Ligand SMILES: Nc1nc2c(ncn2[C@@H]2O[C@H](COP(=O)(O)OP(=O)(O)OP(=O)(O)O)[C@@H](O)[C@H]2O)c(=O)[nH]1
Ligand SMILES: C[S@@+](CC[C@H](N)C(=O)[O-])C[C@H]1O[C@@H](n2cnc3c(N)ncnc32)[C@H](O)[C@@H]1O
Ligand code: SF4
C-alpha cells in the first residue's frame with residue numbers, strides 16, 4: 001500500500017527540508033554544505049537559527065556510477081516530458097520536434113523504479129527537467145515519491161516558470177528543494193520573440209513566489225545571445241542587489257535545430273568584462289569541483305552572479321552528471337550522441353542487476369570531455385528540448 005501523502009509531508013517538514021521553527025526551506029544549505037565538507041550530521045547556521053541536520057545518509061557510490069576517469073556520478077537529471085508551453089529559439093527547432101508517443105514515455109512507476117536504482121547506487125541529487133517539467137500532470141506525485149527515496153538529499157527542478165507560481169507551495173510540500181527558473185530577458189516584447197509565446201509576467205511572478213517560499217538562492221538561468229540580450233547583462237545583475245537570487249549567464253550551446261553559430265555566442269570573458277566594468281567589488285567565490293557555474297559575489301548585493309561556460313571553458317573534469325530522458329534513454333554526456341535504452345530492458349522484465357550492468361557499461365564508455373564547440377556543432381545530437389539541459 002502507498003504511504004499516506006499527508007504523513008510523508010509531515011515527516012519531511014519535521015525531519016528533512018524545513019526548519020520546524022518557521023518553515024524556512026533549509027535543504028539548499030544542507031546540500032551545499034554536505035557537498036563541500038562531505039558531512040551531514042553537524043550543526044549548520046541558517047537564517048532560522050542553528051539546525052541539526054539529520055538527513056539520511058547517502059548510499060555509497062557504487063562502481064557502476066564511476067567512470068574510467070574516476071569521476072563519481074552522484075547527480076541524475078531526469079527529463080519528464082518532451083513537451084513545452086514555450087518554444088525558445090535556442091532550444092526548440094522552428095519546425096517543432098517529433099514527439100515520442102505517450103505509451104513510449106516513462107510512466108511514474110518506471111521513473112521511480114529507475115531513480116531508486118540510481119539512488120541506491122549512490123546518486124544524491126536529482127534534477128527534474130524537460131521539456132517543461134511542470135506541465136506533467138503527475139508532477140506532484142513524482143516529486144513526492146522521488147523525494148522519499150532513501151539516500152536522496154536534493155530534489156531540484158529547472159523550469160520556465162510559466163505555470164510554476166500556483167503549483168509551487170504544493171511542490172515544496174512534496175519535497176522539491178532547489179529551483180532554477182529560466183528567464184532570458186527583462187523586456188516582455190523580447191520574451192515573446194524569443195520564446196514564441198507570451199508569459200513574461202508569469203515568469204517574474206514565479207521568481208517572486210519562489211523567493212517568498214524561502215527558496216534561497218533561486219537560480220535564474222539566462223542564455224546570452226549576441227544581438228538579442230547581451231545589452232541586458234547589467235540589468236540582470238542589478239536584480240541581485242536586493243534579491244536572494246543567483247543570476248547565471250549561460251553561453252549559447254549548439255543542439256540540433258537551434259541554428260547555433262559562433263558569432264551568436266557571447267564568451268564568458270566578454271560577459272565578465274561587462275559586469276566587472278559596471279559593478280565594483282566583484283569577487284570569485286570558491287566553487288565546488290562538480291559545479292557547472294563560475295560563481296561571483298558583488299559587494300552590497302544580496303544575490304550572486306555566475307557564468308556557465310560550457311563552450312569557452314568547459315568543466316568536464318569535475319562532471320558528476322548523468323541523464324535519463326523522457327523516452328527512457330540513458331545519456332552519459334550532454335553532448336555525447338550515444339544513448340542506451342533503459343526502458344526497453346525494464347519493460348522486458350529484467351531485474352535490477354541487469355539494469356545496473358547496462359548503466360555501468362554506458363558510464364564506463366563516457367569520454368573525458370566534450371569534443372569542443374565547433375565539433376559539437378557538426379555532430380548530430382538531439383534537440384535540446386529532448387535532452388533537458
Ligand atoms: N556542458 C554542460 N552543461 C550543463 C550540464 N548540466 C547543465 N548544463 C547547462 O547548464 C545550464 C543550466 O542548467 P540547469 O538545468 O539549471 O542545471 P545546473 O546548472 O546543473 O544546476 P545546478 O544543479 O543548480 O548546478 C543549462 O544550459 C544546461 O544545459 C552539464 O553536465 N554539462
Ligand atoms: C532545456 S531547458 C528545460 C527546463 C525548462 N523548460 C526551462 O526552460 O527551464 C533547461 C535549461 O537549458 C537551457 N538551454 C536550452 N537550450 C540551450 C542552449 N542552446 N544553450 C544553453 N542553454 C540552453 C535553458 O535555458 C534552461 O535553463
Ligand atoms: S528552454 Fe525550456 S522553456 Fe524553452 S523551449 Fe526549451 S524546454 Fe521549453
Ligand code: SF4
Nearest residue numbers: 315316319333334370
Ligand atoms: S559536456 Fe558532458 S562531460 Fe562535460 S560536463 Fe557536460 S555532461 Fe559532463
